[in-house]
């Protein structure tokens with residue numbers, strides 16, 4: 300098999316800089332692809348944390364005037380990943396959340412910042428680095444999505460391009476008058492270009508011009524072709540349906556391995572679940588919950604946003620408590636939801652606990668100690684927390700949307716008897732349906748036999764990157780064998 304070289308372009312990458320699942324994917328996929336004979340280098344912005352973590356850095360490109368300042372492209376390694384880092388201090392020398400000011404609003408120059416990232420990707424694709432000529436450019440989400448558009452408008456021989464949509468809800472919208480500052484030609488501002496209801500959509504650049512489109516689950520790939528799920532892109536995606544596929548995400552099964560996880564007090568495996576009891580007690584103590592082994596402890600690890608349906612869970616707390624459950628919430632995001640969960644913790648001490656913020660250690664402890672994990676999303680491109688939950692024996696309770704539909708087998712009667720059930724699913728996404736799923740879960744929990752079977756079937760599910768990586772490798776090989784001008 301000949302090796303294929305891929306330039307992956309992402310605005311965040313685990314473990315150095317992460318706000319969500321995109322970072323997990325960008326960080327884990329290259330390793331899984333190496334086993335398929337695919338060589339990946341990832342282009343990321345030079346945020347301070349990224350520059351600090353970069354080893355063996357070497358300058359490969361220098362530009363005195365690049366999007367309003369001087370910039371260097373550095374090649375190096377970090378946490379086992381081969382990186383290109385766009386060191387442009389005027390754009391990226393900012394700590395904290397990569398997209399938001401310390402006050403929590405978008406940086407006003409986000410358009411310039413991520414156009415610059417995509418522009419550098421196009422430069423590399425067109426030969427800026429003699430020692431690295433990619434066969435394929437793979438752009439992730441709106442922050443990288445202009446790369447295929449730049450390559451299209453240059454009109455030169457180029458590598459094939461893939462655009463992956465991790466979340467269609469972020470179209471990357473900017474005013475029309477940014478066009479020349481980001482080096483897009485006037486003719487690009489048309490419906491067949493990057494124009495989106497009078498503004499520029501970076502995401503649309505990728506959706507329109509990438510040779511292949513992928514999203515992160517087969518069900519989400521179908522949903523985004525509808526008017527309801529398409530967020531204004533449904534028509535375009537229907538037109539390009541023959542180029543669009545859904546490839547499920549995996550998780551890094553070395554980082555998420557209950558048998559070796561250093562962040563939890565009780566390691567365990569499907570063969571010996573005993574360690575879970577120690578994790579549950581540690582979790583209950585940490586969050587100020589009553590330390591009782593027999594209450595079903597329901598966990599949540601999530602951004603607090605309307606997408607995630609956590610307002611529904613807040614309204615369902617009477618059912619949660621009525622069924623004798625406890626609730627452990629880890630999340631941050633919308634102020635109303637943060638306030639709502641804080642209020643619930645105060646109103647129900649010992650029964651509802653949690654932490655409003657971001658905490659990876661606690662995320663691992665919840666997966667390892669909670670009995671179940673709730674993911675009641677209104678839409679969910681793939682979802683990673685339910686995959687971690689499956690691996691950790693926390694039974695997922697999820698809405699029937701996107702990747703949640705594709706990764707959890709509902710414990711209906713047939714699946715329970717057949718032993719294939721791995722969780723509980725509900726539809727439509729309403730408080731009533733969620734409450735119904737919680738009641739079904741509580742009943743199964745009371746029958747220890749059913750619960751154990753569901754847990755073990757979940758833990759036996761392959762949630763690794765092995766299969767997804769094979770799909771991406773096949774896609775890259777197909778593109779690498781073609782010519783694009």
Ligand code: ADP
Pocket residue numbers: 318319320321323600601602629630631656657658659662681682683684685
């Ligand atoms: P999204 O990318 O839409 O936020 P995903 O389920 O795809 O959702 O990925 C979320 C990732 O972020 C998971 O790895 C999850 O464990 C992690 N995560 C989310 N919120 C928190 C938090 N408050 N603390 C720690 N990890 C979190």
